[in-house]
Amino acid sequence: MGNKKKSHDHAPETLGKLGKKEYEDALKDLHVELVKLQQWVVAKGLKVVVIFEGRDGAGKGGVIKALTERVSPRVFRTVALPAPNDREKSQMYFQRYFPHFPAAGEVIIFDRSYYNRVGIERVMGFTPETTVRRFLELVPIMEKIIVESGIILIKYWLEVSEEEQTKRLMQRIHDGRKIWKLSPMDLKSYGRWYDYSRARDEMFEATDTPWAPWYVANSNDKQRVRLNLITHLLGRIKYEQLKREKVVLPKRQSPGNYKDPDYSYKYVPEKY
Secondary structure (H helix, E strand, O other): OOOOOOOOOOOOOOOOOOOHHHHHHHHHHHHHHHHHHHHHHHHHOOEEEEEEEEOOOOOHHHHHHHHHOOOOOOOEEEEOOOOOOHHHHOOOHHHHOHHHOOOOOEEEEEEOOHHHHHOHHHHOOOOOHHHHHHHHHHHHHHHHHHHHOOEEEEEEEEEOOHHHHHHHHHHHHHOOOOHHHOOHHHHHHHOOHHHHHHHHHHHHHHHOOOOOOEEEEEOOOHHHHHHHHHHHHHHHOOOOOOOOOOOOOOOOOOOOOOOOOOOOOOOOOOOO
């Protein structure tokens, strides 16, 4: 990732806000390309894992929604695991993630991943430091095995500024549509900005490898980061548009002796 000592705490300035039509047109074009990618992944039996990490409020959910809203959920599957239960806590750490890895023809998107161990678990004191350091030693080895098994592994870190994070968390507090996004853990971790910065920097230093590099995206502008990340993802997987036969709707059958039944349906009231 170039100069690994570079600080990411101050994301680069964003350009002017995109117009609604400009954004929607660009996203529509990208959605068309994602459908082409989907068809290629299925036809060629590709196996893809995409990891999204970042601070609370960095916009991971919005990016994943934009990425998946026009493709099949049977091909592009999102995995967002809850806190581990007692049984899972006793397992090998990676064990709860491996069952979600792709079979041929699947793209698995992790909304947070096994990197929780060096993020929230480390910062909030849920995991001993010795365990964290051993984890950082093992991850590059594990990811090399993953890649050599034929899986395309792509890792994204969404970087948001302190000011923008505060703005977004305040919106969650005051918007009834977003309050569900604000967890007690979000509030506890909010004040530990630089603890997260140090944890992120060490994560990059240990796990940014030639076979599984980290890609950092400025997420201060939600619309731009969605377009930028989808564009980048499309560029990371070689695909071609498959030939398809021209689609023609068949002629609809005649009603014959069919008549609408005389039945009192319970209609949904039309209030709008």
